[in-house]
Amino acid sequence: xxxxxxxxxxxxxxxxxxxxxxxxxxxxxxxxxxxxxxxxxxxxxxxxxxxxxxxxxxxxxxxxxxxxxxxxxxxxxxxxxxxxxxxxxxxxxxxxxxxxxxxxxxxxxxxxxxxxxxxxxxxxxxxxxxxxxxxxxxxxxxxxxxxxxxxxxxxxxxxxxxxxxxxxxxxxxxxxxxxxxxxxxxxxxxxxxxxxxxxxxxxxxxxxxxxxxxxxxxxxxxxxxxxxxxxxxxxxxxxxxxxxxxxxxxxxxxxxxxxxxxxxxxxxxxxxxxxxxxxxxxxxxxxxxxxxxxxxxxxxxxxxxxxxxxxxxxx
Amino acid sequence: xxxxxxxxxxxxxxxxxxxxxxxxxxxxxxxxxxxxxxxxxxxxxxxxxxxxxxxxxxxxxxxxxxxxxxxxxxxxxxxxxxxxxxxxxxxxxxxxxxxxxxxxxxxxxxxxxxxxxxxxxxxxxxxxxxxxxxxxxxxxxxxxxxxxxxxxxxxxxxxxxxxxxxxxxxxxxxxxxxxxxxxxxxxxxxxxxxxxxxxxxxxxxxxxxxxxxxxxxxxxxxxxxxxxxxxxxxxxxxxxxxxxxxxxxxxxxxxxxxxxxxxxxxxxxxxxxxxxxxxxxxxxxxxxxxxxxxxxxxxxxxxxxxxxxxxxxxxxxxxxxxxxxxxxxxxxxxxxxxxxxxxxxxxxxxxxxxxxxxxxxxxxxxxxxxxxxxxxxxxxxxxxxxxxxxx
Numbered sequence: 196x197x198x199x200x201x202x203x204x205x206x207x208x209x210x211x212x213x214x215x216x217x218x219x220x221x222x223x224x225x226x227x228x229x230x231x232x233x234x235x236x237x238x239x240x241x242x243x244x245x246x247x248x249x250x251x252x253x254x255x256x257x258x259x260x261x262x263x264x265x266x267x268x269x270x271x272x273x274x275x276x277x278x279x280x281x282x283x284x285x286x287x288x289x290x291x292x293x294x295x296x297x298x299x300x301x302x303x304x305x306x307x308x309x310x311x312x313x314x315x316x317x318x319x320x321x322x323x324x325x326x327x328x329x330x331x332x333x334x335x336x337x338x339x340x341x342x343x344x345x346x347x348x349x350x351x352x353x354x355x356x357x358x359x360x361x362x363x364x365x366x367x368x369x370x371x372x373x374x375x376x377x378x379x380x381x382x383x384x385x386x387x388x389x390x391x392x393x394x395x396x397x398x399x400x401x402x403x404x405x406x407x408x409x410x411x412x413x414x415x416x417x418x419x420x421x422x423x424x425x426x427x428x429x430x431x432x433x434x435x436x437x438x439x440x441x442x443x444x445x446x447x448x449x450x451x452x453x454x455x456x457x458x459x460x461x462x463x464x465x466x467x468x469x470x471x472x473x474x475x476x477x478x479x480x481x482x483x484x485x486x487x488x489x490x491x492x493x494x495x496x497x498x499x500x501x502x503x504x505x506x507x508x509x510x
Numbered sequence: 511x512x513x514x515x516x517x518x519x520x521x522x523x524x525x526x527x528x529x530x531x532x533x534x535x536x537x538x539x540x541x542x543x544x545x546x547x548x549x550x551x552x553x554x555x556x557x558x559x560x561x562x563x564x565x566x567x568x569x570x571x572x573x574x575x576x577x578x579x580x581x582x583x584x585x586x587x588x589x590x591x592x593x594x595x596x597x598x599x600x601x602x603x604x605x606x607x608x609x610x611x612x613x614x615x616x617x618x619x620x621x622x623x624x625x626x627x628x629x630x631x632x633x634x635x636x637x638x639x640x641x642x643x644x645x646x647x648x649x650x651x652x653x654x655x656x657x658x659x660x661x662x663x664x665x666x667x668x669x670x671x672x673x674x675x676x677x678x679x680x681x682x683x684x685x686x687x688x689x690x691x692x693x694x695x696x697x698x699x700x701x702x703x704x705x706x707x708x709x710x711x712x713x714x715x716x717x718x719x720x721x722x723x724x725x726x727x728x729x730x731x732x733x734x735x736x737x738x739x740x741x742x743x744x745x746x747x748x749x750x751x752x753x754x755x756x757x758x759x760x761x762x763x764x765x766x767x768x769x770x771x772x773x774x775x776x777x778x779x780x781x782x783x784x785x786x787x788x789x790x791x792x793x794x795x796x797x798x799x800x801x802x803x804x805x806x807x808x809x810x811x812x813x814x815x816x817x818x819x820x821x822x823x824x825x826x827x828x829x830x831x832x833x834x835x836x837x838x839x840x841x842x843x844x845x846x847x848x849x850x851x852x853x854x855x856x857x858x859x860x861x862x863x864x865x866x867x868x869x870x871x872x873x874x875x876x877x878x879x880x881x882x883x884x885x886x887x888x889x890x891x892x893x894x895x896x897x898x899x900x901x
Contacts, residue, residue, distance in 0.1 A: 242712045246578055259726050262717035267710040269581050270719035271604050275574035278566065282536060282578025282586075283710060285562035289533040289584055293560055295703070296583070301712055319574065322567030 225429025227419030248311030280305035426475020520545030536575035583709035592619030606641030611664030628867025629679030768800025788875035826882035
């Protein structure tokens with residue numbers, strides 16, 4: 196804990212005072228996305244352009260005639276944040292080369308939720324990564340289609356009850372495991388891939404900086420609590436995100452040029468039921484279900500430890 | 511100095527794009543558009559065109575790239591055909607709503623199913639209401655001219671709408687014709703660099719594509735419609751300047767022997783070339799017939815059409831698109847609507863023909879015009895007739 200607090204101090208000291216994501220947006224209380232956006236932009240600075248997919252983060256930040264964005268921002272559709280950002284990146288490249296705008300570093304960012312990344316946006320993401328655009332794709336993962344009313348996505352975790360994967364007499368909620376987006380992205384052999392969480396701001400801040408510095412595509416997958424959809428108290432938002440890391444539900448790591456490294460090692464992982472029982476979406480799970488989830492998480496963590504320091508994905 | 515050259519029309523289109531000095535091209539290959547993107551790829555590879563060329567993984571992404579690029583302030587081009595247009599259709603509406611002057615060559619191809627790679631105009635008709643300026647070219651020279659004109663018109667501050675130039679798949683895209691290619695100075699003098707007032711610029715942050723609640727949406731849409739319709743005046747102005755500079759005139763309709771015609775054949779695209787021969791043959795037989803080839807589809811030149819076609823007894827519309835389950839060809843129906851409150855207007859007879867690359871011969875056009883006249887005079891008129899179908 197002592198180490199934790201010293202980290203916090205360090206992070207707070209380093210955080211710029213400027214706010215590029217303004218207060219007054221329409222996020223729910225305890226919304227993890229807005230915590231992520233605020234700190235991503237602090238790390239990136241004002242020379243940043245964002246293409247955002249349809250979703251929670253877009254709807255809460257851009258109700259005409261208001262906007263929470265103090266950097267240039269565009270929304271075009273749901274499935275194409277990566278393609279829109281790719282067009283922006285190509286335009287700057289051409290205009291700078293042809294002397295039509297000043298040469299400078301502009302961070303081009305594609306922003307999408309879990310659905311806009313892993314489901315409907317996967318093709319555009321793959322295309323942009325494969326073509327090697329110099330952009331950062333950021334997935335804010337709140338583990339379901341929250342904006343449209345908590346429908347399941349390919350990143351909804353096993354056992355979560357959503358409005359389209361409801362728990363019931365013949366259902367334990369979501370019947371599938373989270374799609375392994377990090378492995379999919381890493382298989383494109385891009386320079387930088389990382390996970391981050393709103394509970395570990397210094398780690399997030401450093402990863403955003405690295406993603407921006409990488410030449411070529413970078414991918415960040417950020418764990419963002421959704422109290423509304425996860426059925427948990429808004430004031431527990433950050434706490435639950437922290438529990439996800441400390442139980443091994445969501446592990447913090449990065450893959451740099453193919454080398455995987457845990458960036459936050461949990462000395463003693465806490466049991467997963469602490470995490471599950473804090474949220475209404477897992478309320479229906481039996482001890483047996485929880486034991487199954489624990490077993491799979493243990494296996495995944497062992498696998499992750501084995502990979503750490505070694506090559507992964509498509510490398 | 512301009513030069514006259516025998517060129518495949520797809521190459522003429524690529525020449526125009528290169529002369530427009532586009533900054534970004536984003537496209538996905540699809541028959542019969544492929545020759546355009548191949549020619550452009552070659553130009554970029556050989557250093558003859560300084561542009562970023564995004565080889566998108568789908569048409570949806572290609573149009574999304576175009577939107578991002580245009581929003582960032584770059585002159586942007588794409589090309590597609592049939593099913594590719596259908597896949598990008600969601601983004602066509604977005605490009606127009608965001609008022610981004612992307613230019614597209616649409617190589618008209620039919621929509622599946624059954625699968626067919628051949629040409630007709632069912633693709634463009636499926637996105638009639640997407641808010642783009644739409645031109646129809648009849649030959650290679652028009653493809654070249656209209657492509658350059660499209661950038662100038664789309665980027666005009668009074669317009670700021672995306673524009674597409676339609677050319678018939680294979681019948682135009684793969685045809686070799688003599689085309690007068692303008693030189694760099696001529697194009698530069700006509701087409702100034704694109705310098706948008708609003709673009710994604712970190713030094714002047716803007717929010718584009720905000721979501722509009724119901725209390726704003728209708729107002730924004732009304733303005734979009736009014737401004738697209740008033741782009742008509744800029745189109746005429748730019749065409750006028752084109753004629754002064756380069757000697758070739760453009761109008762919403764290109765008319766042939768229609769002055770005193772009782773029957774006017776109206777259609778869009780390459781087949782109008784064949785139709786001209788049918789007009790001559792029927793004139794020899796003593797029938798007063800003429801042709802009107804539609805060049806501008808959106809904004810819909812309603813008043814121009816009413817004025818130009820209103821004196822005829824019959825307008826025989828040949829649509830190369832079928833409104834399945836509707837009642838008649840799309841151009842015929844819009845013309846009927848245009849005439850609905852005009853007294854003593856012509857009868858509009860609707861034929862659907864030339865689907866999926868099926869040729870219409872001179873005799874076919876002659877027969878349709880004769881039939882149209884007899885439908886109008888003697889018989890009960892069908893909603894529409896599909897011409898040349900085997901029973």
